[in-house]
Amino acid sequence: MLEKARLTGLYQDLHQVRLGTEPLPVNSGEFDVVTMAGCLHRKYVPVEVIRELCQVAKPGGLVAMTRVDDQTPDGASFAKELQREMELMEEEGLRKKREVLQVEHYYAEHYQLGDALLGSGTAYLFQKTL
Incomplete structure (x- = not known):
């Protein structure tokens, strides 16, 4: 994905980071918008990562x-x-x-994760205040 992003020429700087295990290689308050899709799960990133995402957003920035x-x-x-x-x-x-939305069809098709059948999801939008 990073190579495809690099080839577009749209991005100034791209980093691959394992969230929650290594610090984000960017300055605090650097971004107007920070996004993370589909990673909020114990198997992928710890809950504390949302603080890091908030930290790299500018005051008034969106996560x-x-x-x-x-x-x-x-x-x-x-x-x-x-x-x-x-x-x-x-x-x-x-x-x-700012907003919390339940998304009934988060995945186009349901899939299996262990014994759970997954398909719905939740979207969160918040604004950094400090």
Whole structure:
């Protein structure tokens, strides 16, 4: 994906980073918009990554994230942790919730993750306040 992005000539700087295991190689407050799609799952990135995404957004910048709604007990636990982290960030004055949308057909087709049949998802949009 990075090679295809590089070939477009639209991007000034591209990095491959393993979220949650290494720091983001960009300055704080650098971006107007930060996005992360489909990665919010315990198997991919920890909940704390949303703080990093907020940190690299400019004050007033937007952070948009999506996740599949994993209906397993672990998925439900992760969703609660994510919700709590976002509430803490709001209480700390770091972010302001703009929109949370339930997306019935997040995936065009349902697929299997272990014993769970997945297809719906959640989209989050928040604004960095500090």
